[in-house]
Amino acid sequence: MRLFAVRGFHETSMAEVARAASVSKALIFWHFKTKEELFMAVLNRLLEPYFIDFAEEAGALDEQAQIVRLIDLYMQFVRENGGSIRFFVAQLLHDEKLSDGLTNQVLQLYQGYRALLVDLIGRAQERGLCKRDFPPADAVSFMLSTLNGLLIGFLFSGENGVNLDGAIAMLRHWLFGDAPQNGPGECPPSP
Amino acid sequence: MRLFAVRGFHETSMAEVARAASVSKALIFWHFKTKEELFMAVLNRLLEPYFIDFAEEAGALDEQAQIVRLIDLYMQFVRENGGSIRFFVAQLLHDEKLSDGLTNQVLQLYQGYRALLVDLIGRAQERGLCKRDFPPADAVSFMLSTLNGLLIGFLFSGENGVNLDGAIAMLRHWLFGDAPQNGPGECPPSP
DNA sequence: ATGCTTATTGACCGCTAGGTTAGGGACTCG
């Protein structure tokens, strides 16, 4: 997992994997028929922490709080899994063939998240908790674009090159009309 | 260029390049000392269309129109260069070492674009053309996040998986308080 | 023609890659 994640598929040789695992190369080929098969297994293992359960922990909150919580979870997730996300994004962009099953899993994850948000925003709009300028699906598309943009900003320049909290405050302002409060982030002009 | 762009550095062999170019492998090594050197040259060639001149064509417009134009240019650029952008993003995320000079050029491009926007929004704010809720730099960070998010949405699901025009209308609404006009895009709920 | 530089090639080289194979311990079940 470590080798594939930091060096990629083609730059990692089976000999290296064997050495890093302190086993013989032949053993790996006994457990996995081909290098590709090992790689797929690695992909799935790396993907495991991506499945989180949101429903159970958010039952008691109102819609606005749940939306905020979902956004926070996204950002927390980005912060905690930057390394492997980077790997996955590069992999998905680069090697459609090798990423086959991966694409579906990620897409499923993404659509689940999106559906959750659409539902929440729809309900929030009905109850007058947030602005009604746009249909929920459009609002969510917009939000997710921003979140994804923050993600890749984070991937390229790291924690201190992009102001996650500041941007999230602006998202809240956009959604709920909050006063632009300054949260824990100090909002320095990003370099 | 074609081979490296669609298959990447490690999956492209010099023999393939030679065959595709209908020359002998040795000739390539006469023109380029190493495979890496050829790759760098390819990177630079692919990067050429990325340099556009904005200043000259926007002199007569007011700030708001210039901002809108800049955003349109971004999206037009994304639409026209999706293939190579995909390649570059994957390359940058994956192979920090090989991307060395590339990183700087892209960063420079990006910072230039950002600076242009910050300047424009600052001036637009002074003249009351757009909302003043946030300092220009923060507004631009937010905008760029959204644009980048649209970019990667486009990279992953193509033109009809993401609604570029709809999202841009929402950006305009956010910036200028426009009525949410429906432009040429019909804003279908993205699948 | 005669050199001289610039292009171009087929043959070749060392090496590493993914993958195989024959065989040997270790554990299990009768």
Place this chain on the structure above:
DNA sequence: CGAGTCCCTAACCTAGCGGTCAATAAGCAT
């Protein structure tokens, strides 16, 4: 104990890799 299965290794195999080299063709001044 002994047959069978599972796990594991050293050694090996071959294709293809990046890269080199001697030979030579093409362009071009003198």
